[in-house]
Amino acid sequence: MSDPKEARDPDVSAIAALDEPTRRRLYDHVVRQPAPVSRDEAATALGLARQTAAFHLDRLADQSLLDVVYERRTGRTGPGAGRPAKLYQRSAKQIAVSLPDRRYELAGRLLAQAIEESTATGTPVQQALHRTAEELGTQLGEPQGADLAGLLEQYGYEPRREQAGAIALHNCPFHALARDHTPTVCTMNLHLLRGILHGLGERDYQARLSPTPGHCCVRLEPPT
Template sequence: MSEQARAAVAVLSDDLRRRMYDFIRRADRPVTRDEAAESVGISRKLAAFHLDKLVAVGLLSAGYGRPGEPRPVGRAPKVYQPTGLDVRVSIPPREHELLAGILLEGLRVQGPEETGREAALRAAAARGRELGAAERDRAKPGRLGAERALTCAGQVLERHGFEPVRASPTLLRLLNCPFHPLAAKDPDLVCAINHAFLAGFLEGLDASTAEAVLAPRPGACCVELRGA
């Protein structure tokens, strides 16, 4: 989860803010402070405080006056509307969008003599290589020994919800499957995609001293990274 998403979740943990945000989202038009205050039964001043919190984390945008309405004499009232920020919370984190993107790319690039599974695995490997190469270019880690490769991999995969744990200097286990619960519907296909993605990631990272190995364990990711 991004820092912005974490901040948004923290702000929405307050019941008043959450109710006010729901009201503004459902209004389908810019809402004034007075309207927001009335929707949850609080003062205009207190509503302004909560609305500013929602603006600060990017859930709402603020402006003056409603589009298409005559401008009143004096200063137009401040109005609020949703920004379109999409905040989704999953514990542990899930990466359904990543899997969906891989499957869509597989369909897009599928060759005439290629099965859907083959195309999906090819797309997964390509997506993994892209992620690994981007990290290599960003961090410029130099030549990677097995331990350094797993450390670098763990830092990146943590951001994608794999929950890596260093079981030994040359073994990185992944406690969470970011593709769960979709993996339960077709574990053979999803685990193969996951394996291709992680193998491609190591390749893009230029970590020839590490390998992605299928090692299914109950309640964990089906792949682990080992020093080669």
């Protein structure tokens, strides 16, 4: 199984790529345009050498910050129409990096699904939230080759094994939400982690609420 930290490196590299001033100017220019931009157009607009513009545009494309498309600008088709121009446009990929790792989109999806289920079926929202969280956790733990520590790292929990055999989670992926809506978010998190343990077939640990300052509200402890 690949290192889950490596799985997040592309996002970090993509954000770092924008730290170069010329590259950032090119990115900002391209994403503001209503249509894809050619190398020549970008170079002219920003007063750059074509070779410089091409180099940075390709770097942005390599980092999935821009998408590359090919179009014939002449309007001609068939033999003699020439090669399609290489054009750049805003990438459809969403890139986000937060330190410490946060998963607010995941929480938002779970909460939205719970509200929709409650509206459609009359199930209490909290009950629907617990079910959807545990169901998602089970799905996350099911892929063949997944391991507990790796999965927890991948989703930002920063697990640390303790001498007593428990696993403390040093980061809460839902920190701001858990701070302001503690009962709702912490029990959602509890059921999500229970689902992960179930999906992995993990019998050496149980997820339990154990609020501790500076840690996730859930701990993984050996069964009693």
